[in-house]
């Protein structure tokens with residue numbers, strides 16, 4: 001035996017304890033116990049010894065192997081613990097810190113105002129109704145008492161689809177009034193609905209975008225009159241603008257689907273270039289409304305001698321601009337993160353009548 005086993009063991013133990021990370025320790029292990037390692041090659045040499053020596057050296061080598069294995073395992077534990085402690089010291093996260101605002105999404109002003117409107121009308125007993133964005137000429141115009149060649153068709157800047165084989169063409173709905181007819185067709189009075197949704201017109205400037213949002217209101221029942229309409233809109237406007245002294249002004253107007261028709265203004269003031277709705281002596285138009293035209297009630301499948309109703313249509317984006325002082329409508333749809341962070345609402349701040357709307 002040329003190698004002093006005691007010395008070999010001491011050398012290996014020194015290497016084991018000197019390894020200062022798990023990778024270095026693994027190299028020591030391979031150098032000692034791997035196929036070509038120091039202990040393994042000593043084992044291979046056993047065959048050349050005579051039986052008595054083979055027995056003694058074999059036993060001694062197994063002892064070295066066992067002690068080195070044990071030392072390796074112990075050292076590995078120490079290094080693992082050390083590595084974990086290092087990570088804990090450098091990667092600690094203070095979970096009590098508040099979440100960073102800039103990593104949060106925000107609720108778009110249109111979604112916020114939409115939800116506020118739904119909350120207010122739900123409290124007044126209205127249900128939410130829906131209709132398709134692509135609709136027929138009939139639902140968008142004909143059934144609403146706007147026959148072919150009626151001038152109102154030109155005013156709507158309609159996006160038309162190609163005519164089909166029968167000559168009919170669909171449109172991107174120009175207003176949510178389409179949902180009036182669709183609701184009347186499938187519902188027996190009393191009807192009380194609002195229909196918020198997207199609408200489309202070929203128009204773009206500071207206060208118009210090709211896609212915008214409206215909501216339609218419809219009430220149909222026996223003995224419904226203008227007083228109901230006025231009360232309902234006043235209630236809505238006071239709650240929405242959070243202004244208890246808000247005043248309404250109803251101005252005679254014309255819509256084909258209502259008779260009589262009214263445009264409705266709210267009082268407002270301009271102070272230092274800032275608009276305040278619900279105070280002051282100026283007036284600002286916010287919606288169109290009226291008593292549902294008998295032809296429209298008939299188109300919806302009901303008898304105008306039996307039931308009457310009122311309807312109104314309001315721009316959601318416009319309401320958002322007025323309530324939250326947002327000057328340019330086009331910015332609503334540009335997805336500019338700085339704009340969204342500035343005008344957006346907290347995701348945790350769900351509008352409710354009890355908890356506050358804005």
Ligand code: DAH
Nearest residue numbers: 175258288289290311312313
């Ligand atoms: N549909 C109208 C528009 O888009 C708004 C409107 C006015 C709706 C009067 C109504 C109404 O229901 O009665 O401009």
